[in-house]
Amino acid sequence: MSHIYVLLTILFTVYGQIIIKWQVSNAGVFPQDNSEKIYFIIKLLSNPWVISSFMAAFLAAISWMAAMTKLPLSYAYPFTSSSFVLVLFLSAIFFREPITLSKSAGLLLIILGIIIGSTR
Template sequence: MSHLYILLTILFTVYGQIIIKWQVGLAGAFPQNSIDKVHFIVKLLLNPWVLSSFACAFLAALSWMAAMTKLPLSYAYPFMSLAFVLVMFLSALFFKEPVTLAKSVGLILIVLGIIVSSQG
């Protein structure tokens, strides 16, 4: 069950990142004028999708607290790096962001690091 809490933390976190990117992309360029900047941010903060990402951040925190009751931090925290892996794949899928060789090698190193750190 403790690994399920980590998985939920990762999934809620990744959802929030993808939704924020999507909605910010739809909102357009960040304005230059100070008043327009405030209006831009307030509009995003009231956006139901953005609010859902905040709700998921809260759920991620709750899931993480549950995981921390069961596992040592030094064991559990490296698994959070899987969020990088999921975000890269989903950003390539949804936003057509490039998956370069350097990014791929970096993700392989992240996964190898998780495997090594989870062993001891």
């Protein structure tokens, strides 16, 4: 069950990142004028999707706390790097962001780091 908590932490975190990017992209360019900036931020903070991403962050924290009751931090934490892997692929799918050679190399290093860092 402890690995499920780590997985939930990762999934809630990735959900939050994808939703924030989606909603910020839909909101348009960040305004220059200070009063418009405040309105822009308030509008985003009242957006139900953005609120759901904050809830996901809260649930990720709760899942992480549950995982920490069962697993050593030095074992569990490397798995959180897999959120980078998921975000890279999902940003390519949903936002058409390019997966470059350097990103692919970095991704490979992250995966190797997870494998090496999670050995007990």
